[in-house]
Amino acid sequence: MQSEESVKANQRRIREIMTDSKIDVGMIDQFPQPALALDYDGAVLAWNRKLEEITGVRAQEVVGKGGYEHALALFGERRPTLINTVLGQDAPAGEYYRNLTRTGESIFAESCTPLANGRVMACTAAPLYGSTGKRIGAIETFWDITEKRAAENELRRSEEMIRTMIDSLPDIFFTITYDGTFLQFSWKEAPKAGINPGDLIGKTPHALLPPPEAEFLIAAAQQVIDTGQIVSQKRTFRWHGKDCAFQMMLHPQHDASGRIVAATGVARDVTDHLQYERTVQETCQASDLYLDLLGNDIYNTSMVAATVIEMLRERLTGEEQELAHRVKATIEQNINIIKNVELLNTLSQHRPSLGPVDLDRIIRDQVRRHPGIAVRYVGEGACMIWANQLVEHIIANLISNSIKYGGMNVEIEIAIQETEEIVTLSVADNGIGIPDHLKPNIFDRFTRNGGKKPGNRGLGLHIVKTLMGQYGGRVWAADRVPGSSGEGAAIKMIFQRC
Numbered sequence: 001m002q003s004e005e006s007v008k009a010n011q012r013r014i015r016e017i018m019t020d021s022k023i024d025v026g027m028i029d030q031f032p033q034p035a036l037a038l039d040y041d042g043a044v045l046a047w048n049r050k051l052e053e054i055t056g057v058r059a060q061e062v063v064g065k066g067g068y069e070h071a072l073a074l075f076g077e078r079r080p081t082l083i084n085t086v087l088g089q090d091a092p093a094g095e096y097y098r099n100l101t102r103t104g105e106s107i108f109a110e111s112c113t114p115l116a117n118g119r120v121m122a123c124t125a126a127p128l129y130g131s132t133g134k135r136i137g138a139i140e141t142f143w144d145i146t147e148k149r150a151a152e153n154e155l156r157r158s159e160e161m162i163r164t165m166i167d168s169l170p171d172i173f174f175t176i177t178y179d180g181t182f183l184q185f186s187w188k189e190a191p192k193a194g195i196n197p198g199d200l201i202g203k204t205p206h207a208l209l210p211p212p213e214a215e216f217l218i219a220a221a222q223q224v225i226d227t228g229q230i231v232s233q234k235r236t237f238r239w240h241g242k243d244c245a246f247q248m249m250l251h252p253q254h255d256a257s258g259r260i261v262a263a264t265g266v267a268r269d270v271t272d273h274l275q276y277e278r279t280v281q282e283t284c285q286a287s288d289l290y291l292d293l294l295g296n297d298i299y300n301t302s303m304v305a306a307t308v309i310e311m312l313r314e315r316l317t318g319e320e321q322e323l324a325h326r327v328k329a330t331i332e333q334n335i336n337i338i339k340n341v342e343l344l345n346t347l348s349q350h351r352p353s354l355g356p357v358d359l360d361r362i363i364r365d366q367v368r369r370h371p372g373i374a375v376r377y378v379g380e381g382a383c384m385i386w387a388n389q390l391v392e393h394i395i396a397n398l399i400s401n402s403i404k405y406g407g408m409n410v411e412i413e414i415a416i417q418e419t420e421e422i423v424t425l426s427v428a429d430n431g432i433g434i435p436d437h438l439k440p441n442i443f444d445r446f447t448r449n450g451g452k453k454p455g456n457r458g459l460g461l462h463i464v465k466t467l468m469g470q471y472g473g474r475v476w477a478a479d480r481v482p483g484s485s486g487e488g489a490a491i492k493m494i495f496q497r498c
Helices: 004-020 025-029 049-055 069-075 082-086 146-168 211-227 271-315 318-349 359-368 391-406 436-441 459-470
Strands: 035-039 044-047 097-103 106-111 121-129 135-144 172-176 182-187 231-239 242-254 260-269 355-358 374-377 384-387 411-418 422-429 474-481 484-496
Touching: 035 049, 035 082, 044 069, 044 135, 049 135, 082 106, 082 121, 082 135, 172 211, 172 242, 211 231, 211 242, 211 260, 242 271, 271 318, 355 359, 359 374, 359 384, 359 391, 359 411, 384 484, 391 411, 391 422, 391 459, 391 484, 436 474, 459 474, 459 484
Parallel strands: 374 411
Antiparallel strands: 035 044, 035 135, 097 106, 106 121, 121 135, 172 182, 172 260, 231 242, 242 260, 355 384, 411 422, 422 484, 474 484
16 A cells, blocks of 8 residues: 555656646546556556546546556456556456457457456557657556446357257257358267267268268258258168168258358157157057957857857747847847947047938937847937937947946936037936946046056947047036936937037
């Protein structure tokens, strides 16, 4: 810390220098940017108003003081700054400045440390000459680059984040020019394929891919650069001794003026997905073969057996006739299962078209197909709904389901309620009913692990739910007698009226 006598002596010497050199300190004070001047010994000659504004330090507090007093006011510590380098004194340590550039006797640099008030500055320091041409000190001016530094830091963070993402993903990232030269290439899995990404920079895709694929990539890049349109395509080819598949997508890359200068691409290895698709296709083919066998040979055999049993039943009496009837009923259940499997397969592969269907006629046809079963239905004539002929499987499955769980003596009641927009269908029986906690599951085919859910009743009700979904309707399970689940079940559906 300088003594008061030393400061006053420096101030007198500065006034003499300014007088002898005929330098107007007011000129520095009028600079549009913050500025200061030091004499040859490092004492402050001038500290203009702009510098007062950004530091909060008044000129009279520092003028005439040396010992890096200017640095203390600027940065909160006594140390050399850029202006001391011009004076030939101690140069500031390297960590204080960056982008240092010399032009003649001037030095430009960006400060790495902010001012005491948190602002970041760029500085220019140059010698200060008097009117006689004698060097009397140095001058330093400042520009606020706080926003610029913040933008640079944000850009750097974004680039680091992108780099981290690229390094963590298995995808190939690249930039390619119009003539097919790689400007950038990154692939996390490259070492496994014996590839060094750095070796590909400056080379064409021919150094990486089979000739047809290399030509495709160059042509795709040229298309993107010419049209500005994104190119996306899946490519399958033989590479490194095995069949490979890549999903490629190329985007235009623009320069600062908005001109397209290259194409940036991403390629994802979808080989495993391709193999999965092939496995699924082969499995479906095997499943179709099995269903054909089930739908033809087993179905035909079951129909012959049902016919023979019916002929035999007509010749029997008493308990033997009842036994034959039960055998026939069992065979007919098997036939119904085969039909349901075929129907479910059809529904999974196709979405049949919809149109007007007479629900009343469908119900009456199904009731006639179940002689000996107590089915009560009182219709009021044609009832047109938005569906297709597969709706007969809904009625057939619901009647069969009631018989299955209520026995041959079950009583079934079918009812229709119509409004202007919807038709509500109810199929109720006096069978064992459905407990409340099982109602949500009875339309589901399987659990996630392949087993049956509690309350699941096989394919029949699942087909009902599937068809109602295709019709844009709704289906749910209820009690025949509200609140009494043990007195029979009721399956209710809502159709769109037409």
